[in-house]
Amino acid sequence: MSIIEVKNINRGFGHGHGRIEVLKDLSLSVEKGTFNLLLGPSGSGKTTLLNILGTLDQPDSGQVWVYGDDITTYSDNQRNALRKTGMGYIFQSVALISNMSAYENVDFFLRINKINYQERERRILECLKFVGLDKRMHHKPSEMSGGEQQRVAIARAISHRPELLLADEPTGELDTATGLKVVHMFKKMVEDTGTTIIMCTHDRNLIHFADHIFEMEDGVIING
Numbered sequence: 001m002s003i004i005e006v007k008n009i010n011r012g013f014g015h016g017h018g019r020i021e022v023l024k025d026l027s028l029s030v031e032k033g034t035f036n037l038l039l040g041p042s043g044s045g046k047t048t049l050l051n052i053l054g055t056l057d058q059p060d061s062g063q064v065w066v067y068g069d070d071i072t073t074y075s076d077n078q079r080n081a082l083r084k085t086g087m088g089y090i091f092q093s094v095a096l097i098s099n100m101s102a103y104e105n106v107d108f109f110l111r112i113n114k115i116n117y118q119e120r121e122r123r124i125l126e127c128l129k130f131v132g133l134d135k136r137m138h139h140k141p142s143e144m145s146g147g148e149q150q151r152v153a154i155a156r157a158i159s160h161r162p163e164l165l166l167a168d169e170p171t172g173e174l175d176t177a178t179g180l181k182v183v184h185m186f187k188k189m190v191e192d193t194g195t196t197i198i199m200c201t202h203d204r205n206l207i208h209f210a211d212h213i214f215e216m217e218d219g220v221i222i223n224g
């Protein structure tokens with residue numbers, strides 16, 4: 001069963017002679033409960049595509065079905081609701097709140113999602129443990145390495161238990177060993193909980209871990 005269907009989307013930026021077409025008549029289908037890589041060089045359109053899947057941006061034309069609904073017809077409210085309850089998003093730059101500890105960063109996100117105190121506490125501990133940071137939960141981002149901060153961002157993105165996790169180059173700024181740890185963590189999540197993950201990367205070393213690779217070049221999928 002597919003959780004995402006993209007049909008013939010186009011997305012460009014700018015006007016007149018300065019306009020560039022970034023996604024060109026792109027289609028893809030993602031199976032539920034799989035670990036997918038969106039593989040391509042910098043500038044190939046990965047972030048543009050992921051933002052559209054995450055309802056942060058809209059295509060100029062074409063359709064995007066998520067959980068069987070065409071989200072290009074959604075109102076802002078419907079898009080917000082889907083983002084809050086239906087998906088987790090990990091941004092290319094980590095974007096933790098700097099004056100909050102790891103614990104508080106995850107807690108803040110769950111409070112926005114109106115989860116009650118006891119359930120929040122349970123989930124924060126569970127997610128920080130999952131990413132191996134339960135012992136550092138009271139540390140602030142400035143007291144953690146880049147890899148640890150990235151793992152807090154992952155804990156935050158999975159804390160409301162989304163069925164769909166979108167991750168934009170989450171290993172981009174990590175050393176190879178830490179990057180591999182993150183990818184193993186994603187694979188385990190897919191296996192243990194049936195989450196669907198779509199992760200952007202330009203790193204060919206990660207292709208062995210994925211169930212499916214969509215290879216992008218210059219705004220089109222050339223393979224997958």
Ligand SMILES: Nc1ncnc2c1ncn2[C@@H]1O[C@H](COP(=O)(O)OP(=O)(O)O)[C@@H](O)[C@H]1O
Pocket residue numbers: 013014022040041042043044045046047048049
């Ligand atoms: N908001 C925007 N305005 C203008 N150009 C953009 C915008 N977003 C992306 N682009 C351009 O689209 C191309 C693809 O960018 P992006 O999707 O970020 O690629 P990737 O994530 O694969 O590196 C790049 O040439 C980038 O400059």
Ligand SMILES: [Mg+2]
Pocket residue numbers: 046047048092168169
């Ligand atoms: Mg990008």
